[in-house]
Amino acid sequence: MLNHQAIVHPTYDVTGMASEKDLDKLSTQRSPEFDIEFLNTMIEHHIGVLDMVQINRNSQNKKVSSLAQVIISAQQAEIQQMENRIRKLTNA
Secondary structure: OOOOHOOOOOOOOOOOOOOOHHHHHHHHHOOOHHHHHHHHHHHHHHHHHHHHHHHHHHOOOOHHHHHHHHHHHHHHHHHHHHHHHHHHHHHO
């Protein structure tokens, strides 16, 4: 099993990560405003993941580049699902 404590995680200013302020705002909202804000926050997070994983897609390690492509496909599909849900919630 992988020892996550042994891995050094550098600190990055990652695009798409919700701030404390964002989370505080979410905690005070109720549906449907909460749902829409939550989904928008998750879309931004997924876009940040896509930005990050695009770099790894060209890895010389075939398993890593293949995994990156799987992540890209999954994140894009989830973004589409969340956008569809927002449209339904806003009757757009």
